[in-house]
Amino acid sequence: MNQKKKKLLLILGIIAGLFLQFISIYYSSTKDLRMASGVGIAIAALLFSACLNKLCCMSREKEFPEAVRQEEIEFHDERNTQIRNRAKARTSDISRWIVIALAYANFLVRGAVWMTLALIGVFILMYILDFCYTEKYQNEM
Amino acid sequence: MKNRLEEIRKARSITQEELAAALEVSRQTIGSLENGRYNPSILLAFKIAQYFEMAIEDIFIYEEEG
Numbered sequence: 001m002n003q004k005k006k007k008l009l010l011i012l013g014i015i016a017g018l019f020l021q022f023i024s025i026y027y028s029s030t031k032d033l034r035m036a037s038g039v040g041i042a043i044a045a046l047l048f049s050a051c052l053n054k055l056c057c058m059s060r061e062k063e064f065p066e067a068v069r070q071e072e073i074e075f076h077d078e079r080n081t082q083i084r085n086r087a088k089a090r091t092s093d094i095s096r097w098i099v100i101a102l103a104y105a106n107f108l109v110r111g112a113v114w115m116t117l118a119l120i121g122v123f124i125l126m127y128i129l130d131f132c133y134t135e136k137y138q139n140e141m
Numbered sequence: 142m143k144n145r146l147e148e149i150r151k152a153r154s155i156t157q158e159e160l161a162a163a164l165e166v167s168r169q170t171i172g173s174l175e176n177g178r179y180n181p182s183i184l185l186a187f188k189i190a191q192y193f194e195m196a197i198e199d200i201f202i203y204e205e206e207g
Binding site: 073076077080 | 161165167169170173179181184
């Protein structure tokens with residue numbers, strides 16, 4: 001797809017997003033359509049912002065090709081990739097313990113049982129995902 | 142692992158920016174390599190060796206730890 005067609009499609013996406021937003025807001029007061037209008041507002045906001053973002057990126061790419069290329073190099077740079085991956089891994093480790101600490105705190109303050117169970121479920125799910133990805137990468141490498 | 146990257150680069154009057162652009166990495170990566178804070182992947186090591194038309198072992202010196 002050439003740039004002109006892409007640009008036109010993105011502009012159409014923005015207009016469609018705005019249109020859907022107005023329609024959804026208009027029908028939000030109707031009792032039977034409240035749920036549908038909520039979904040509509042969310043989709044419209046997503047469509048509008050995604051298309052606008054892509055359009056801005058395209059115009060920036062056209063205006064500052066060197067800067068965009070440098071940003072791409074920085075993003076794909078192996079050291080930066082390693083730094084990002086390390087940070088993500090550490091964040092995941094920390095958030096796992098935060099989840100279990102919250103579950104314990106919720107238990108101590110005699111909070112809702114479903115909340116404690118949900119937090120424990122998230123903790124276990126994180127471990128399962130961890131195990132699955134370890135297996136996956138072990139097979140791949 | 143030690144390396145002679147800075148020495149070789151300076152001997153050829155190449156700036157860190159120029160080397161980074163040629164290898165398609167960030168300037169910070171070149172700086173970290175030169176300081177010994179970062180060990181490159183085998184791919185980057187090959188790229189560097191190819192750029193300077195040298196053997197990898199002439200640029201990177203393997204040292205056993207401990």
